[in-house]
Amino acid sequence: MGRTAVIYATGMTKNTKKVAEYIARKIGADIFNLKEITMINITEYDTIVFGTGIHAGKPYKQLVDYIEKNKDSLVQKKLYLFIECMYNGEKGDKQRDAVAEQLGIQKAVYFNKKAEEMNEAGFPKAVDDFIAEL
Numbered sequence: 001m002g003r004t005a006v007i008y009a010t011g012m013t014k015n016t017k018k019v020a021e022y023i024a025r026k027i028g029a030d031i032f033n034l035k036e037i038t039m040i041n042i043t044e045y046d047t048i049v050f051g052t053g054i055h056a057g058k059p060y061k062q063l064v065d066y067i068e069k070n071k072d073s074l075v076q077k078k079l080y081l082f083i084e085c086m087y088n089g090e091k092g093d094k095q096r097d098a099v100a101e102q103l104g105i106q107k108a109v110y111f112n113k114k115a116e117e118m119n120e121a122g123f124p125k126a127v128d129d130f131i132a133e134l
């Protein structure tokens, strides 16, 4: 495995930030908050894990803009997306598929606190399954 960067956009509740930090710590990745840092030397990474919350069905603008601006540098990389949201079930699946398509990322998951079993660190067990696949 080469180097991995976790790049995320988070809102007021910072749910995405908390999960991003947990993932980065577990896999030893570098981590970037798009609200604070917009210059990232992505040539250093072969795997990128993007994270975003959802407002009104849409991923956060900072992430949309980042991916759009850097799309040429991202084509050769392994890309993953995690979504922090409140919808689950069929609604959550549909929302994930729409967001994944909008961002052009195939490997996408969402985490929903309400519906899931938690691990000992207080995160959904699905986060650990996602980490195992990176």
Ligand SMILES: Cc1cc2nc3c(=O)[nH]c(=O)nc-3n(C[C@H](O)[C@H](O)[C@H](O)COP(=O)(O)O)c2cc1C
Binding pocket: 009, 010, 011, 012, 013, 014, 015, 016, 017, 052, 053, 054, 055, 056, 057, 058, 084, 085, 086, 087, 095
């Ligand atoms: C104004 C607002 C709109 C939201 N819209 C959606 C939505 O359309 N779908 C959804 O699944 N979650 C929605 N949520 C829930 C957030 O995506 C969820 O709380 C997420 O964990 C926030 O991540 P953050 O703390 O990193 O910003 C909404 C939350 C707010 C405050």
